[in-house]
Amino acid sequence: MATASSLTDSSPAAHPEQQYLELMRQIWEQGSERVDRTGVGTRSVFGAQLRFDLAGGAMPLLTTKRVYWKTATREMLWFLTGDTNIRPLVLQGVKIWNEWPHARYVRETGQDIALDDFIQRIADDETFAERWGDLGPVYGKQWVDWPTYRYRKDGLYEKGKGINQVADVVESLRxxxxxxxxxxxxxxxxxxDRMALPPCHKTYQFHVAGDRLNCLLYQRSCDVALGLPxxxxxxxxxxxxxxxxxxxxxxxLVWMGGDTHLYLNHEHLITEQLAREPQGHPVLEMVRRPASIFDYAxxxxxxxxxTPHAPIKAPVAV
Incomplete structure:
Protein backbone atom coordinates (compact mmCIF):
# COMPACT_ATOMS: atom_id res chain seq x y z
CA MET A 1 0.00 0.00 0.00
CA ALA A 2 1.53 3.33 -1.05
CA THR A 3 -0.97 5.94 0.14
CA ALA A 4 -2.44 7.12 3.42
CA SER A 5 -5.40 9.40 3.98
CA SER A 6 -6.40 11.36 7.06
CA LEU A 7 -6.42 9.17 10.15
CA THR A 8 -8.33 11.63 12.31
CA ASP A 9 -10.91 9.93 14.51
CA SER A 10 -13.95 12.18 14.80
CA SER A 11 -15.19 10.42 17.92
CA PRO A 12 -15.32 12.88 20.81
CA ALA A 13 -13.93 10.20 23.13
CA ALA A 14 -10.83 9.53 21.04
CA HIS A 15 -7.56 10.81 22.44
CA PRO A 16 -5.84 13.07 19.86
CA GLU A 17 -2.75 10.87 20.04
CA GLN A 18 -4.64 7.86 18.69
CA GLN A 19 -4.32 9.17 15.14
CA TYR A 20 -0.53 9.13 15.48
CA LEU A 21 -0.63 5.55 16.76
CA GLU A 22 -2.95 4.49 13.95
CA LEU A 23 -0.60 6.03 11.40
CA MET A 24 2.29 4.11 12.94
CA ARG A 25 0.28 0.88 12.85
CA GLN A 26 -0.81 1.43 9.23
CA ILE A 27 2.75 2.03 8.05
CA TRP A 28 4.17 -0.98 9.89
CA GLU A 29 1.43 -3.39 8.80
CA GLN A 30 0.63 -2.12 5.29
CA GLY A 31 3.47 0.13 4.17
CA SER A 32 5.56 -0.52 1.09
CA GLU A 33 9.00 -1.89 2.01
CA ARG A 34 11.72 0.14 0.35
CA VAL A 35 15.47 0.61 0.15
CA ASP A 36 16.25 4.11 1.39
CA ARG A 37 19.14 6.58 1.28
CA THR A 38 20.55 5.39 4.61
CA GLY A 39 20.65 1.72 3.60
CA VAL A 40 18.65 0.73 6.70
CA GLY A 41 15.37 0.13 4.86
CA THR A 42 11.87 1.44 5.59
CA ARG A 43 8.19 0.72 5.33
CA SER A 44 6.49 3.73 3.80
CA VAL A 45 3.14 5.26 2.90
CA PHE A 46 2.59 8.43 0.91
CA GLY A 47 0.25 11.31 1.69
CA ALA A 48 -0.65 11.04 5.39
CA GLN A 49 -2.51 13.67 7.38
CA LEU A 50 -2.96 14.40 11.09
CA ARG A 51 -4.99 17.22 12.68
CA PHE A 52 -4.73 18.70 16.18
CA ASP A 53 -6.81 21.45 17.79
CA LEU A 54 -4.57 23.69 19.90
CA ALA A 55 -7.42 25.48 21.69
CA GLY A 56 -7.07 25.85 25.43
CA GLY A 57 -3.29 25.38 25.38
CA ALA A 58 -3.49 21.81 24.00
CA MET A 59 -0.34 20.52 22.31
CA PRO A 60 0.44 17.41 20.19
CA LEU A 61 2.94 16.18 22.78
CA LEU A 62 3.01 12.38 22.70
CA THR A 63 2.37 10.54 25.95
CA THR A 64 2.93 6.93 24.81
CA LYS A 65 6.63 7.66 25.17
CA ARG A 66 8.43 10.59 26.74
CA VAL A 67 9.22 13.32 24.25
CA TYR A 68 11.91 15.75 25.34
CA TRP A 69 9.97 18.88 24.49
CA LYS A 70 12.62 21.23 25.89
CA THR A 71 15.14 19.79 23.44
CA ALA A 72 12.72 20.37 20.55
CA THR A 73 12.02 23.87 21.83
CA ARG A 74 15.71 24.73 22.01
CA GLU A 75 16.08 23.54 18.42
CA MET A 76 13.18 25.75 17.30
CA LEU A 77 14.63 28.79 19.07
CA TRP A 78 17.96 28.01 17.37
CA PHE A 79 16.25 27.91 13.97
CA LEU A 80 14.84 31.38 14.63
CA THR A 81 18.35 32.78 15.19
CA GLY A 82 19.34 31.75 11.66
CA ASP A 83 22.40 29.93 13.02
CA THR A 84 23.54 26.79 11.21
CA ASN A 85 26.35 25.65 13.50
CA ILE A 86 25.61 22.95 16.08
CA ARG A 87 27.83 24.48 18.78
CA PRO A 88 25.05 26.54 20.45
CA LEU A 89 22.97 23.36 20.63
CA VAL A 90 25.89 21.29 21.93
CA LEU A 91 26.50 23.79 24.71
CA GLN A 92 22.85 23.34 25.76
CA GLY A 93 23.11 19.55 25.71
CA VAL A 94 21.01 19.19 22.54
CA LYS A 95 22.26 16.19 20.55
CA ILE A 96 19.80 15.84 17.69
CA TRP A 97 22.09 17.23 14.95
CA ASN A 98 25.37 15.69 16.13
CA GLU A 99 25.58 12.73 13.76
CA TRP A 100 25.68 14.70 10.49
CA PRO A 101 28.79 16.85 11.10
CA HIS A 102 30.51 13.89 12.77
CA ALA A 103 29.91 11.74 9.69
CA ARG A 104 31.25 14.51 7.45
CA TYR A 105 34.37 14.88 9.60
CA VAL A 106 35.12 11.16 9.48
CA ARG A 107 34.47 11.02 5.74
CA GLU A 108 36.61 14.04 4.84
CA THR A 109 39.52 13.54 7.26
CA GLY A 110 39.64 9.76 7.49
CA GLN A 111 39.95 10.05 11.27
CA ASP A 112 37.68 7.53 13.00
CA ILE A 113 36.97 9.71 16.03
CA ALA A 114 34.20 8.60 18.40
CA LEU A 115 31.03 10.70 18.25
CA ASP A 116 31.27 11.72 21.92
CA ASP A 117 34.89 12.83 21.48
CA PHE A 118 34.00 14.80 18.37
CA ILE A 119 31.16 16.61 20.13
CA GLN A 120 33.33 17.39 23.14
CA ARG A 121 35.82 19.01 20.80
CA ILE A 122 33.00 21.04 19.23
CA ALA A 123 32.14 22.29 22.71
CA ASP A 124 35.72 23.02 23.77
CA ASP A 125 37.24 24.43 20.58
CA GLU A 126 35.41 27.29 18.91
CA THR A 127 37.74 27.29 15.91
CA PHE A 128 37.25 23.56 15.38
CA ALA A 129 33.48 24.04 15.72
CA GLU A 130 33.50 26.80 13.14
CA ARG A 131 35.16 24.46 10.64
CA TRP A 132 33.38 21.20 11.42
CA GLY A 133 30.17 22.08 13.27
CA ASP A 134 28.41 23.88 10.44
CA LEU A 135 25.49 22.16 8.73
CA GLY A 136 25.32 24.37 5.67
CA PRO A 137 22.34 26.64 4.89
CA VAL A 138 19.73 24.51 6.69
CA TYR A 139 16.35 25.51 8.13
CA GLY A 140 17.13 28.67 10.09
CA LYS A 141 19.25 30.21 7.34
CA GLN A 142 16.42 29.84 4.84
CA TRP A 143 13.78 30.99 7.31
CA VAL A 144 15.37 34.28 8.32
CA ASP A 145 18.00 34.98 5.64
CA TRP A 146 16.88 33.50 2.31
CA PRO A 147 19.57 34.67 -0.12
CA THR A 148 18.84 37.11 -2.91
CA TYR A 149 21.00 38.32 -5.81
CA ARG A 150 21.03 41.50 -7.87
CA TYR A 151 22.02 41.87 -11.51
CA ARG A 152 24.71 44.51 -11.97
CA LYS A 153 25.28 46.74 -14.96
CA ASP A 154 28.54 44.94 -15.72
CA GLY A 155 26.59 41.72 -16.28
CA LEU A 156 27.53 40.09 -12.98
CA TYR A 157 25.40 39.22 -9.99
CA GLU A 158 26.00 40.33 -6.42
CA LYS A 159 24.41 39.15 -3.21
CA GLY A 160 21.50 41.26 -1.99
CA LYS A 161 19.80 41.55 1.37
CA GLY A 162 18.45 38.25 2.69
CA ILE A 163 14.72 37.74 3.14
CA ASN A 164 13.43 37.14 6.66
CA GLN A 165 10.44 34.93 5.89
CA VAL A 166 9.40 34.59 9.53
CA ALA A 167 9.29 38.34 10.14
CA ASP A 168 7.44 38.83 6.86
CA VAL A 169 4.79 36.26 7.79
CA VAL A 170 4.23 37.84 11.21
CA GLU A 171 3.82 41.23 9.56
CA SER A 172 1.50 39.93 6.83
CA LEU A 173 -0.69 38.17 9.40
CA ARG A 174 -1.04 41.45 11.26
CA ASP A 193 23.63 20.38 -2.18
CA ARG A 194 25.28 22.53 0.51
CA MET A 195 22.99 21.33 3.29
CA ALA A 196 23.91 18.51 5.66
CA LEU A 197 20.30 17.35 5.26
CA PRO A 198 17.74 18.92 2.91
CA PRO A 199 14.72 20.18 4.89
CA CYS A 200 12.22 17.52 5.82
CA HIS A 201 9.63 19.81 7.43
CA LYS A 202 9.85 22.11 4.46
CA THR A 203 6.71 24.24 4.09
CA TYR A 204 4.60 26.03 6.71
CA GLN A 205 1.43 27.85 5.68
CA PHE A 206 -0.73 29.91 8.02
CA HIS A 207 -4.43 30.69 7.76
CA VAL A 208 -6.62 33.04 9.79
CA ALA A 209 -10.21 32.02 10.49
CA GLY A 210 -11.99 34.56 12.68
CA ASP A 211 -9.61 35.10 15.59
CA ARG A 212 -7.86 31.72 15.22
CA LEU A 213 -4.53 31.04 13.57
CA ASN A 214 -4.28 27.70 11.79
CA CYS A 215 -1.06 26.15 10.52
CA LEU A 216 -0.40 23.53 7.88
CA LEU A 217 2.98 21.83 7.79
CA TYR A 218 3.98 19.81 4.74
CA GLN A 219 6.81 17.39 5.43
CA ARG A 220 8.41 15.77 2.38
CA SER A 221 10.05 12.97 4.40
CA CYS A 222 9.12 11.84 7.88
CA ASP A 223 10.64 9.33 10.30
CA VAL A 224 7.45 8.63 12.24
CA ALA A 225 9.08 6.90 15.21
CA LEU A 226 11.83 9.42 16.03
CA GLY A 227 11.24 12.55 13.98
CA LEU A 228 7.49 13.11 13.95
CA PRO A 229 7.04 13.50 17.73
CA LEU A 253 -2.42 22.30 13.33
CA VAL A 254 -2.67 20.24 10.15
CA TRP A 255 0.31 17.99 9.45
CA MET A 256 0.79 16.42 6.00
CA GLY A 257 3.47 13.87 5.18
CA GLY A 258 4.91 12.94 1.80
CA ASP A 259 7.15 9.88 2.20
CA THR A 260 5.98 8.87 5.67
CA HIS A 261 8.00 5.94 6.97
CA LEU A 262 9.25 3.70 9.73
CA TYR A 263 12.76 2.27 9.76
CA LEU A 264 13.05 -1.51 9.82
CA ASN A 265 15.43 -1.39 12.78
CA HIS A 266 12.82 0.39 14.93
CA GLU A 267 10.60 -2.69 15.37
CA HIS A 268 11.15 -2.84 19.14
CA LEU A 269 10.10 0.80 19.53
CA ILE A 270 7.02 0.38 17.35
CA THR A 271 5.87 -2.78 19.10
CA GLU A 272 6.30 -1.25 22.55
CA GLN A 273 4.66 2.06 21.72
CA LEU A 274 1.65 0.49 20.02
CA ALA A 275 1.05 -1.57 23.15
CA ARG A 276 0.66 1.59 25.24
CA GLU A 277 -2.38 3.81 25.79
CA PRO A 278 -2.24 7.63 25.74
CA GLN A 279 -2.55 9.20 29.16
CA GLY A 280 -3.29 12.80 30.05
CA HIS A 281 -3.67 15.93 27.96
CA PRO A 282 -0.53 18.13 28.06
CA VAL A 283 -1.03 21.88 28.09
CA LEU A 284 1.51 24.57 27.19
CA GLU A 285 1.61 27.79 29.15
CA MET A 286 3.50 30.73 27.66
CA VAL A 287 4.51 32.84 30.63
CA ARG A 288 5.73 35.92 28.73
CA ARG A 289 5.09 37.80 25.52
CA PRO A 290 8.48 38.95 24.19
CA ALA A 291 8.93 42.02 22.01
CA SER A 292 9.22 39.91 18.85
CA ILE A 293 9.07 36.36 17.52
CA PHE A 294 12.87 36.25 17.79
CA ASP A 295 13.09 37.06 21.50
CA TYR A 296 11.65 33.93 23.13
CA ALA A 297 13.72 31.94 25.61
CA THR A 307 2.61 12.29 32.54
CA PRO A 308 4.10 10.20 29.72
CA HIS A 309 5.16 6.58 29.56
CA ALA A 310 8.90 5.91 29.68
CA PRO A 311 11.15 6.89 26.76
CA ILE A 312 12.01 4.31 24.09
CA LYS A 313 15.46 4.53 22.54
CA ALA A 314 16.25 3.68 18.93
CA PRO A 315 19.13 4.47 16.55
CA VAL A 316 19.06 7.48 14.22
CA ALA A 317 19.59 6.66 10.53
CA VAL A 318 22.07 9.14 9.04
Whole structure:
Protein backbone atom coordinates (compact mmCIF):
# COMPACT_ATOMS: atom_id res chain seq x y z
CA MET A 1 0.00 0.00 0.00
CA ALA A 2 1.53 3.33 -1.05
CA THR A 3 -0.97 5.94 0.14
CA ALA A 4 -2.44 7.12 3.42
CA SER A 5 -5.40 9.40 3.98
CA SER A 6 -6.40 11.36 7.06
CA LEU A 7 -6.42 9.17 10.15
CA THR A 8 -8.33 11.63 12.31
CA ASP A 9 -10.91 9.93 14.51
CA SER A 10 -13.95 12.18 14.80
CA SER A 11 -15.19 10.42 17.92
CA PRO A 12 -15.32 12.88 20.81
CA ALA A 13 -13.93 10.20 23.13
CA ALA A 14 -10.83 9.53 21.04
CA HIS A 15 -7.56 10.81 22.44
CA PRO A 16 -5.84 13.07 19.86
CA GLU A 17 -2.75 10.87 20.04
CA GLN A 18 -4.64 7.86 18.69
CA GLN A 19 -4.32 9.17 15.14
CA TYR A 20 -0.53 9.13 15.48
CA LEU A 21 -0.63 5.55 16.76
CA GLU A 22 -2.95 4.49 13.95
CA LEU A 23 -0.60 6.03 11.40
CA MET A 24 2.29 4.11 12.94
CA ARG A 25 0.28 0.88 12.85
CA GLN A 26 -0.81 1.43 9.23
CA ILE A 27 2.75 2.03 8.05
CA TRP A 28 4.17 -0.98 9.89
CA GLU A 29 1.43 -3.39 8.80
CA GLN A 30 0.63 -2.12 5.29
CA GLY A 31 3.47 0.13 4.17
CA SER A 32 5.56 -0.52 1.09
CA GLU A 33 9.00 -1.89 2.01
CA ARG A 34 11.72 0.14 0.35
CA VAL A 35 15.47 0.61 0.15
CA ASP A 36 16.25 4.11 1.39
CA ARG A 37 19.14 6.58 1.28
CA THR A 38 20.55 5.39 4.61
CA GLY A 39 20.65 1.72 3.60
CA VAL A 40 18.65 0.73 6.70
CA GLY A 41 15.37 0.13 4.86
CA THR A 42 11.87 1.44 5.59
CA ARG A 43 8.19 0.72 5.33
CA SER A 44 6.49 3.73 3.80
CA VAL A 45 3.14 5.26 2.90
CA PHE A 46 2.59 8.43 0.91
CA GLY A 47 0.25 11.31 1.69
CA ALA A 48 -0.65 11.04 5.39
CA GLN A 49 -2.51 13.67 7.38
CA LEU A 50 -2.96 14.40 11.09
CA ARG A 51 -4.99 17.22 12.68
CA PHE A 52 -4.73 18.70 16.18
CA ASP A 53 -6.81 21.45 17.79
CA LEU A 54 -4.57 23.69 19.90
CA ALA A 55 -7.42 25.48 21.69
CA GLY A 56 -7.07 25.85 25.43
CA GLY A 57 -3.29 25.38 25.38
CA ALA A 58 -3.49 21.81 24.00
CA MET A 59 -0.34 20.52 22.31
CA PRO A 60 0.44 17.41 20.19
CA LEU A 61 2.94 16.18 22.78
CA LEU A 62 3.01 12.38 22.70
CA THR A 63 2.37 10.54 25.95
CA THR A 64 2.93 6.93 24.81
CA LYS A 65 6.63 7.66 25.17
CA ARG A 66 8.43 10.59 26.74
CA VAL A 67 9.22 13.32 24.25
CA TYR A 68 11.91 15.75 25.34
CA TRP A 69 9.97 18.88 24.49
CA LYS A 70 12.62 21.23 25.89
CA THR A 71 15.14 19.79 23.44
CA ALA A 72 12.72 20.37 20.55
CA THR A 73 12.02 23.87 21.83
CA ARG A 74 15.71 24.73 22.01
CA GLU A 75 16.08 23.54 18.42
CA MET A 76 13.18 25.75 17.30
CA LEU A 77 14.63 28.79 19.07
CA TRP A 78 17.96 28.01 17.37
CA PHE A 79 16.25 27.91 13.97
CA LEU A 80 14.84 31.38 14.63
CA THR A 81 18.35 32.78 15.19
CA GLY A 82 19.34 31.75 11.66
CA ASP A 83 22.40 29.93 13.02
CA THR A 84 23.54 26.79 11.21
CA ASN A 85 26.35 25.65 13.50
CA ILE A 86 25.61 22.95 16.08
CA ARG A 87 27.83 24.48 18.78
CA PRO A 88 25.05 26.54 20.45
CA LEU A 89 22.97 23.36 20.63
CA VAL A 90 25.89 21.29 21.93
CA LEU A 91 26.50 23.79 24.71
CA GLN A 92 22.85 23.34 25.76
CA GLY A 93 23.11 19.55 25.71
CA VAL A 94 21.01 19.19 22.54
CA LYS A 95 22.26 16.19 20.55
CA ILE A 96 19.80 15.84 17.69
CA TRP A 97 22.09 17.23 14.95
CA ASN A 98 25.37 15.69 16.13
CA GLU A 99 25.58 12.73 13.76
CA TRP A 100 25.68 14.70 10.49
CA PRO A 101 28.79 16.85 11.10
CA HIS A 102 30.51 13.89 12.77
CA ALA A 103 29.91 11.74 9.69
CA ARG A 104 31.25 14.51 7.45
CA TYR A 105 34.37 14.88 9.60
CA VAL A 106 35.12 11.16 9.48
CA ARG A 107 34.47 11.02 5.74
CA GLU A 108 36.61 14.04 4.84
CA THR A 109 39.52 13.54 7.26
CA GLY A 110 39.64 9.76 7.49
CA GLN A 111 39.95 10.05 11.27
CA ASP A 112 37.68 7.53 13.00
CA ILE A 113 36.97 9.71 16.03
CA ALA A 114 34.20 8.60 18.40
CA LEU A 115 31.03 10.70 18.25
CA ASP A 116 31.27 11.72 21.92
CA ASP A 117 34.89 12.83 21.48
CA PHE A 118 34.00 14.80 18.37
CA ILE A 119 31.16 16.61 20.13
CA GLN A 120 33.33 17.39 23.14
CA ARG A 121 35.82 19.01 20.80
CA ILE A 122 33.00 21.04 19.23
CA ALA A 123 32.14 22.29 22.71
CA ASP A 124 35.72 23.02 23.77
CA ASP A 125 37.24 24.43 20.58
CA GLU A 126 35.41 27.29 18.91
CA THR A 127 37.74 27.29 15.91
CA PHE A 128 37.25 23.56 15.38
CA ALA A 129 33.48 24.04 15.72
CA GLU A 130 33.50 26.80 13.14
CA ARG A 131 35.16 24.46 10.64
CA TRP A 132 33.38 21.20 11.42
CA GLY A 133 30.17 22.08 13.27
CA ASP A 134 28.41 23.88 10.44
CA LEU A 135 25.49 22.16 8.73
CA GLY A 136 25.32 24.37 5.67
CA PRO A 137 22.34 26.64 4.89
CA VAL A 138 19.73 24.51 6.69
CA TYR A 139 16.35 25.51 8.13
CA GLY A 140 17.13 28.67 10.09
CA LYS A 141 19.25 30.21 7.34
CA GLN A 142 16.42 29.84 4.84
CA TRP A 143 13.78 30.99 7.31
CA VAL A 144 15.37 34.28 8.32
CA ASP A 145 18.00 34.98 5.64
CA TRP A 146 16.88 33.50 2.31
CA PRO A 147 19.57 34.67 -0.12
CA THR A 148 18.84 37.11 -2.91
CA TYR A 149 21.00 38.32 -5.81
CA ARG A 150 21.03 41.50 -7.87
CA TYR A 151 22.02 41.87 -11.51
CA ARG A 152 24.71 44.51 -11.97
CA LYS A 153 25.28 46.74 -14.96
CA ASP A 154 28.54 44.94 -15.72
CA GLY A 155 26.59 41.72 -16.28
CA LEU A 156 27.53 40.09 -12.98
CA TYR A 157 25.40 39.22 -9.99
CA GLU A 158 26.00 40.33 -6.42
CA LYS A 159 24.41 39.15 -3.21
CA GLY A 160 21.50 41.26 -1.99
CA LYS A 161 19.80 41.55 1.37
CA GLY A 162 18.45 38.25 2.69
CA ILE A 163 14.72 37.74 3.14
CA ASN A 164 13.43 37.14 6.66
CA GLN A 165 10.44 34.93 5.89
CA VAL A 166 9.40 34.59 9.53
CA ALA A 167 9.29 38.34 10.14
CA ASP A 168 7.44 38.83 6.86
CA VAL A 169 4.79 36.26 7.79
CA VAL A 170 4.23 37.84 11.21
CA GLU A 171 3.82 41.23 9.56
CA SER A 172 1.50 39.93 6.83
CA LEU A 173 -0.69 38.17 9.40
CA ARG A 174 -1.04 41.45 11.26
CA UNK A 175 -1.74 43.63 8.23
CA UNK A 176 -3.36 41.29 5.70
CA UNK A 177 -4.79 38.27 7.58
CA UNK A 178 -6.88 37.14 4.60
CA UNK A 179 -3.82 36.60 2.40
CA UNK A 180 -3.12 33.15 0.98
CA UNK A 181 0.63 33.82 1.00
CA UNK A 182 1.50 33.36 4.69
CA UNK A 183 4.24 30.83 3.92
CA UNK A 184 7.64 29.92 5.37
CA UNK A 185 9.61 27.79 2.91
CA UNK A 186 12.81 25.86 3.55
CA UNK A 187 13.30 24.13 0.19
CA UNK A 188 15.83 26.37 -1.55
CA UNK A 189 16.67 24.29 -4.61
CA UNK A 190 19.83 26.28 -5.38
CA UNK A 191 21.36 25.43 -1.99
CA UNK A 192 20.24 21.86 -1.34
CA ASP A 193 23.63 20.38 -2.18
CA ARG A 194 25.28 22.53 0.51
CA MET A 195 22.99 21.33 3.29
CA ALA A 196 23.91 18.51 5.66
CA LEU A 197 20.30 17.35 5.26
CA PRO A 198 17.74 18.92 2.91
CA PRO A 199 14.72 20.18 4.89
CA CYS A 200 12.22 17.52 5.82
CA HIS A 201 9.63 19.81 7.43
CA LYS A 202 9.85 22.11 4.46
CA THR A 203 6.71 24.24 4.09
CA TYR A 204 4.60 26.03 6.71
CA GLN A 205 1.43 27.85 5.68
CA PHE A 206 -0.73 29.91 8.02
CA HIS A 207 -4.43 30.69 7.76
CA VAL A 208 -6.62 33.04 9.79
CA ALA A 209 -10.21 32.02 10.49
CA GLY A 210 -11.99 34.56 12.68
CA ASP A 211 -9.61 35.10 15.59
CA ARG A 212 -7.86 31.72 15.22
CA LEU A 213 -4.53 31.04 13.57
CA ASN A 214 -4.28 27.70 11.79
CA CYS A 215 -1.06 26.15 10.52
CA LEU A 216 -0.40 23.53 7.88
CA LEU A 217 2.98 21.83 7.79
CA TYR A 218 3.98 19.81 4.74
CA GLN A 219 6.81 17.39 5.43
CA ARG A 220 8.41 15.77 2.38
CA SER A 221 10.05 12.97 4.40
CA CYS A 222 9.12 11.84 7.88
CA ASP A 223 10.64 9.33 10.30
CA VAL A 224 7.45 8.63 12.24
CA ALA A 225 9.08 6.90 15.21
CA LEU A 226 11.83 9.42 16.03
CA GLY A 227 11.24 12.55 13.98
CA LEU A 228 7.49 13.11 13.95
CA PRO A 229 7.04 13.50 17.73
CA UNK A 230 9.52 16.40 17.60
CA UNK A 231 8.07 17.82 14.37
CA UNK A 232 4.54 17.97 15.76
CA UNK A 233 5.64 19.71 18.93
CA UNK A 234 7.87 22.17 17.06
CA UNK A 235 5.24 23.11 14.49
CA UNK A 236 2.64 23.66 17.20
CA UNK A 237 5.15 25.70 19.19
CA UNK A 238 5.92 27.95 16.21
CA UNK A 239 2.19 28.32 15.61
CA UNK A 240 1.62 29.28 19.26
CA UNK A 241 4.43 31.85 19.21
CA UNK A 242 3.20 33.45 15.99
CA UNK A 243 -0.37 33.47 17.29
CA UNK A 244 0.76 35.30 20.41
CA UNK A 245 2.74 37.82 18.37
CA UNK A 246 -0.24 38.54 16.10
CA UNK A 247 -2.95 38.70 18.81
CA UNK A 248 -4.68 35.57 17.53
CA UNK A 249 -5.84 32.42 19.29
CA UNK A 250 -4.13 29.16 18.31
CA UNK A 251 -6.36 27.12 16.04
CA UNK A 252 -5.78 23.84 14.23
CA LEU A 253 -2.42 22.30 13.33
CA VAL A 254 -2.67 20.24 10.15
CA TRP A 255 0.31 17.99 9.45
CA MET A 256 0.79 16.42 6.00
CA GLY A 257 3.47 13.87 5.18
CA GLY A 258 4.91 12.94 1.80
CA ASP A 259 7.15 9.88 2.20
CA THR A 260 5.98 8.87 5.67
CA HIS A 261 8.00 5.94 6.97
CA LEU A 262 9.25 3.70 9.73
CA TYR A 263 12.76 2.27 9.76
CA LEU A 264 13.05 -1.51 9.82
CA ASN A 265 15.43 -1.39 12.78
CA HIS A 266 12.82 0.39 14.93
CA GLU A 267 10.60 -2.69 15.37
CA HIS A 268 11.15 -2.84 19.14
CA LEU A 269 10.10 0.80 19.53
CA ILE A 270 7.02 0.38 17.35
CA THR A 271 5.87 -2.78 19.10
CA GLU A 272 6.30 -1.25 22.55
CA GLN A 273 4.66 2.06 21.72
CA LEU A 274 1.65 0.49 20.02
CA ALA A 275 1.05 -1.57 23.15
CA ARG A 276 0.66 1.59 25.24
CA GLU A 277 -2.38 3.81 25.79
CA PRO A 278 -2.24 7.63 25.74
CA GLN A 279 -2.55 9.20 29.16
CA GLY A 280 -3.29 12.80 30.05
CA HIS A 281 -3.67 15.93 27.96
CA PRO A 282 -0.53 18.13 28.06
CA VAL A 283 -1.03 21.88 28.09
CA LEU A 284 1.51 24.57 27.19
CA GLU A 285 1.61 27.79 29.15
CA MET A 286 3.50 30.73 27.66
CA VAL A 287 4.51 32.84 30.63
CA ARG A 288 5.73 35.92 28.73
CA ARG A 289 5.09 37.80 25.52
CA PRO A 290 8.48 38.95 24.19
CA ALA A 291 8.93 42.02 22.01
CA SER A 292 9.22 39.91 18.85
CA ILE A 293 9.07 36.36 17.52
CA PHE A 294 12.87 36.25 17.79
CA ASP A 295 13.09 37.06 21.50
CA TYR A 296 11.65 33.93 23.13
CA ALA A 297 13.72 31.94 25.61
CA UNK A 298 13.37 28.41 26.94
CA UNK A 299 12.02 29.68 30.28
CA UNK A 300 9.05 31.28 28.50
CA UNK A 301 7.43 27.84 28.12
CA UNK A 302 5.92 25.64 30.83
CA UNK A 303 4.20 22.32 30.15
CA UNK A 304 1.56 21.10 32.57
CA UNK A 305 -0.24 17.77 32.91
CA UNK A 306 2.47 15.82 31.11
CA THR A 307 2.61 12.29 32.54
CA PRO A 308 4.10 10.20 29.72
CA HIS A 309 5.16 6.58 29.56
CA ALA A 310 8.90 5.91 29.68
CA PRO A 311 11.15 6.89 26.76
CA ILE A 312 12.01 4.31 24.09
CA LYS A 313 15.46 4.53 22.54
CA ALA A 314 16.25 3.68 18.93
CA PRO A 315 19.13 4.47 16.55
CA VAL A 316 19.06 7.48 14.22
CA ALA A 317 19.59 6.66 10.53
CA VAL A 318 22.07 9.14 9.04
Missing amino acids: TNPGSRRHIIEGWNVAEL FNLWSAALLQRMIAQQTDLEPGE IDDFVVQNY
